Amino acid sequence: MGDLRSPLTAEDADDNLVQQAELARHAQLVDELRQELDDTNRGLIALHTELEAARAAEARLAAIVAASDDAMISVGPSLLVQTWNPGAQRLFGHAEQQILDRTIGTLMPEAAFDNFRSVVEQIRSQGHADSYQSHWHRADGTNVDVAVTVSPMRDADGALIGFSTVARDITHQLAAQAELAAARADREVMAERDRIARDLHDMVIQRVFGAGLALQSITARAGRPDASSRIHKVIDELDATIRELRGTIFNLNQPTQKAASLRAQVLDETATAQDRLGFAPAVEFAGPVDAALPDETAAHLLAALREALSNIARHARASAAWVTVHAGDELLLEVTDNGLGIDPAVTRSSGLTNLRRRAEKLGGMFEVAGRPEGGTRLRWRIPLTAKSSPHSS
Ligand SMILES: Nc1ncnc2c1ncn2[C@@H]1O[C@H](COP(=O)(O)OP(=O)(O)O)[C@@H](O)[C@H]1O
Ligand SMILES: [Mg+2]
Numbered sequence: 350m351g352d353l354r355s356p357l358t359a360e361d362a363d364d365n366l367v368q369q370a371e372l373a374r375h376a377q378l379v380d381e382l383r384q385e386l387d388d389t390n391r392g393l394i395a396l397h398t399e400l401e402a403a404r405a406a407e408a409r410l411a412a413i414v415a416a417s418d419d420a421m422i423s424v425g426p427s428l429l430v431q432t433w434n435p436g437a438q439r440l441f442g443h444a445e446q447q448i449l450d451r452t453i454g455t456l457m458p459e460a461a462f463d464n465f466r467s468v469v470e471q472i473r474s475q476g477h478a479d480s481y482q483s484h485w486h487r488a489d490g491t492n493v494d495v496a497v498t499v500s501p502m503r504d505a506d507g508a509l510i511g512f513s514t515v516a517r518d519i520t521h522q523l524a525a526q527a528e529l530a531a532a533r534a535d536r537e538v539m540a541e542r543d544r545i546a547r548d549l550h551d552m553v554i555q556r557v558f559g560a561g562l563a564l565q566s567i568t569a570r571a572g573r574p575d576a577s578s579r580i581h582k583v584i585d586e587l588d589a590t591i592r593e594l595r596g597t598i599f600n601l602n603q604p605t606q607k608a609a610s611l612r613a614q615v616l617d618e619t620a621t622a623q624d625r626l627g628f629a630p631a632v633e634f635a636g637p638v639d640a641a642l643p644d645e646t647a648a649h650l651l652a653a654l655r656e657a658l659s660n661i662a663r664h665a666r667a668s669a670a671w672v673t674v675h676a677g678d679e680l681l682l683e684v685t686d687n688g689l690g691i692d693p694a695v696t697r698s699s700g701l702t703n704l705r706r707r708a709e710k711l712g713g714m715f716e717v718a719g720r721p722e723g724g725t726r727l728r729w730r731i732p733l734t735a736k737s738s739p740h741s742s
Pocket of ligand 2: 659660700
């Protein structure tokens with residue numbers, strides 16, 4: 350039987366070989382395909398991850414833009430508003446749908462718009478422009494001082510497609526700077542008056558006085574009575590001059606007619622402490638701080654602030670401090686630092702005792718303590734409502 354089939358078997362064997370070769374080729378093809386699929390899969394996964402990351406970054410950016418206190422506005426090449434964040438709505442009062450596709454010039458007077466256009470021109474030619482201060486206006490027509498930063502927006506190929514504009518309200522900052530400048534100017538005027546008063550006293554009065562004495566010694570020797578009476582008249586005039594000078598000196602030593610506002614004085618006090626502290630304390634006001642505060646209360650508050658800042662400079666080894674002055678039913682001064690903290694067992698010496706006395710004298714209270722998160726918090730409060738304010742003097 351084997352013999353009979355032997356030629357067929359030879360043929361079969363050939364067929365088998367061909368089939369096997371084909372199978373092997375298929376297997377290889379399948380392997381290659383599988384490999385390719387795997388690669389594609391990996392590529393897809395990588396792409397997906399990348400997309401997710403890009404989406405997350407975009408979402409973060411959108412969240413920042415939405416949450417920002419600053420107005421963030423993007424405009425196209427012809428300066429029409431394309432995006433408008435809630436900060437812009439809060440600052441300028443236009444709702445998004447009212448301002449989209451309108452020119453950004455809507456937000457500012459003509460002169461400020463000229464300025465904006467020249468900043469845009471500078472970005473077109475030099476790729477960059479510095480931040481600047483400007484005067485824009487709100488939907489209700491009121492003005493607002495803003496710090497403006499304009500930056501180019503480009504597409505993937507680097508072509509300029511518009512400008513992003515960030516505007517920050519600096520009204521309060523400018524007001525505080527102006528008050529500080531006024532307080533400094535006041536202080537300079539006082540220093541100058543002081544110098545003039547001293548000069549008048551030390552030099553002018555002494556000279557006039559000396560001249561009077563010299564004349565007196567001459568009358569003693571002058572024989573003629575008419576000459577002597579004339580000299581006496583001159584001496585009387587010199588005496589009157591000295592009295593006038595004294596009066597002038599007295600007036601020079603009086604404070605300027607309008608005392609600086611409490612806010613300005615608080616800012617001045619903290620600015621002065623900056624050298625000793627090595628940093629600028631942050632200052633915050635709330636409520637009508639300048640309204641209807643008795644001078645005496647204001648003076649006590651400034652003294653308390655001075656002592657608190659001096660303690661921070663001398664004892665706290667802090668790198669930051671916060672000053673809050675809050676006027677409501679009571680006047681609250683809070684001074685916080687991030688330094689070593691205060692030992693509760695500390696035996697209070699003159700400074701802190703003095704703060705307590707000043708507070709109690711005005712019917713208020715004083716407390717100082719370490720904070721759980723480190724540093725020291727000092728609170729000094731005085732009632733402002735008429736009936737709970739028993740202080741006299
Ligand atoms: N901000 C502060 N941080 C750390 N320690 C403070 C602070 N303020 C006060 N102290 C501590 O309280 C003590 C008493 O302060 P004070 O009565 O003002 O007296 P003085 O400043 O003359 O030492 C200080 O010597 C200091 O040890
Ligand atoms: Mg002290």
